[in-house]
Amino acid sequence: MLQILNTLHSYNRWIMLALMITALIFAWRGRFSSNRDSQIKLQTKLNLFTLIFTDLQLTLGLLLYAFFSPVTAQGFSNMKMAMKDPVIRFYTVEHIFTGILVVVFVHLAKILFKKKSDTLKKFNSAAISLSIAFLFLLVTIPWPWRAAGRALFP
Numbered sequence: 001m002l003q004i005l006n007t008l009h010s011y012n013r014w015i016m017l018a019l020m021i022t023a024l025i026f027a028w029r030g031r032f033s034s035n036r037d038s039q040i041k042l043q044t045k046l047n048l049f050t051l052i053f054t055d056l057q058l059t060l061g062l063l064l065y066a067f068f069s070p071v072t073a074q075g076f077s078n079m080k081m082a083m084k085d086p087v088i089r090f091y092t093v094e095h096i097f098t099g100i101l102v103v104v105f106v107h108l109a110k111i112l113f114k115k116k117s118d119t120l121k122k123f124n125s126a127a128i129s130l131s132i133a134f135l136f137l138l139v140t141i142p143w144p145w146r147a148a149g150r151a152l153f154p
Contacts, residue, residue, distance in 0.1 A: 030123035090148035098140035105133035
C-alpha cells in the first residue's frame with residue numbers, strides 16, 4: 001500500500017504542477033488583459049481542476065503521513081531526534097506544513113475569483129494566491145538535489 005500511495009502521490013504532483021502553472025499563466029494573462037470577460041470561464045475551470053488535484057494530493061499525502069510512512073512514524077516516535085535529522089524533519093514537519101499552505105492558497109484563489117465582482121480583482125486575486133501557492137509547492141516538493149530528495153518519477 002505504501003508503494004501504491006507513494007507512486008500516486010508522485011505522479012499526481014506532476015498533474016498538479018502542470019495545472020497550477022497553466023492556471024497561473026492564465027491568471028496573470030487575465031490580470032493584464034483588456035478583454036478579461038472572455039477569459040473568466042476558462043480561469044474558473046482551471047481554478048477548479050487545480051483545486052481538485054491539489055485536494056487529491058493532500059488526501060494521498062495525509063494517508064501516507066498518518067498511516068503508511070515509516071519516515072513519519074520514526075519522526076513521531078522521537079520528535080527531538082526528528083528535528084535534528086533534515087530528512088525526517090522534512091517529511092514529518094516541513095512537507096506537510098507547506099503542503100497544507102499550498103492547499104489553503106489554491107482554495108483562496110478559487111474562492112476569491114468566484115466572490116469578486118470586478119474582473120480585474122478576480123484575476124488579480126487568483127494571480128496572487130496561485131503565485132503564493134506555487135512558491136510553497138516548489139518548496140515542498142522533495143526535489144532529487146535536496147537532502148530529503150526523491151526521484152522525479154518512481
